[in-house]
Amino acid sequence: MALRQQLAYLAHNSPYYQRQFREQHINVADIRTVADLARLPFTTKDDLQRHNWDFLCVPRNQVAEYSSTSGTLGEPVIIGLTKNDLARLYRNEYLSFGCADGGADDVYQLMLTLDRQFMAGIAYYGGLLELGAGIIRVGPGNLAAQLANIQQLQPTALVAVPSFISNLLAFAQEQNINLNDSSIRKIVCIGESIRQEDFQLNALAQKITGQWPNVQLYSTYASTEKQTAFTECGQGQGGHHQPELIVFEIVNEGGQLLKAGETGELVITNLGVEGMPLLRYKTGDLCAYYDAPCACGRTTRRLGPIVGRKQQLIKYKGTTLYPQTIFNVLNSFAEIAAYVVEASRSALGTDELTVTVAFRSEDWVEAPARLRQALQAGLRVLPTLLVAPLPAVLARQQADGKRKPSVFIDRR
Incomplete structure (x- = not known):
């Protein structure tokens, strides 16, 4: 109907x-x-x-x-x-946060922008209001402010890009703060994948849970055009x-x-x-769906992890791959503070691939060699690898005034 x-x-x-x-x-x-x-x-x-x-x-x-x-x-x-579309959007996120084991007793710290025409920000905010949960609007970036709010206001949940959580953990460690002792019990992960095709946690998610075993990660997948999210329940077997x-x-x-x-x-x-x-x-x-009933009791179909985007397919030295495959290798290195993967076109019309990384310390002299070995093993080809200072890599991620960091830049 x-x-x-x-x-x-x-x-x-x-x-x-x-x-x-x-x-x-x-x-x-x-x-x-x-x-x-x-x-x-x-x-x-x-x-x-x-x-x-x-x-x-x-x-x-x-x-x-x-x-x-x-x-x-x-x-x-x-x-x-329209006003009705906004109400529908809030309803969507009310259902999504509920699916991710959220409730009126939770307090969510939003580590994302609520401005710059970003639909997700206002959707999360409206959905949490409908859920009856508390909200802390810290916005993106500013690790010190994020940590201070966690300590002072004691939220139970975070909504954030997973790679930013990794940076928060590194910052907390520098400040001799153990986030396992904090009030946080769950993280709703947006914007980046946290699972492999078999639903196991990928390298980025493993890095987070390895340092922060007290939290449960929930994946959510959406886009502005969909105006609807597919969010995991606690079983972690796809977005409902x-x-x-x-x-x-x-x-x-x-x-x-x-x-x-x-x-x-x-x-x-x-x-x-x-x-x-x-x-x-x-x-x-690109993804698959699954229609077996979920152990949580829901019978709706579920979307599996996004394995790539058709337009981002890279054909490099006889091998085809998606950026996520490269991200999985890079995210397995605790020494890497930030990275950018860039695809370009050679004079012969073939795809070129460059990976620029910033390491957390200049003392890790062995890291570049180990990273080359890991890239070769994980991708079956070796892209051009560049090492740059952290500010230069972060500036490249925010190039062109984009509202969120770009770890993949396609110049083809």
């Missing part, structure tokens, strides 16, 4: 989809089930970038909030949300689907639907969105 309502809404209100339906002779009344969606064309990131405002289904005076994508894979896209808010498909290169456990591209259709709903939107993210 919700899908049919969203299709009728698009046919009546969306300039972009009205044009698509007309040109391709589509009658949305014929689309009655999720399986019928296969009869409709995909929407791509390029479509959204080139026709951004044609996706808006309401007059501008009904847009309550303007959010934008981060621009990781091209020009940022503006997403307009919220079927009343979104429809998803996993497709192969030919666009055919894949079965449970098969890796392909995630395609989403929003439900209940008024401002800029998307129909069969190809996210570019």
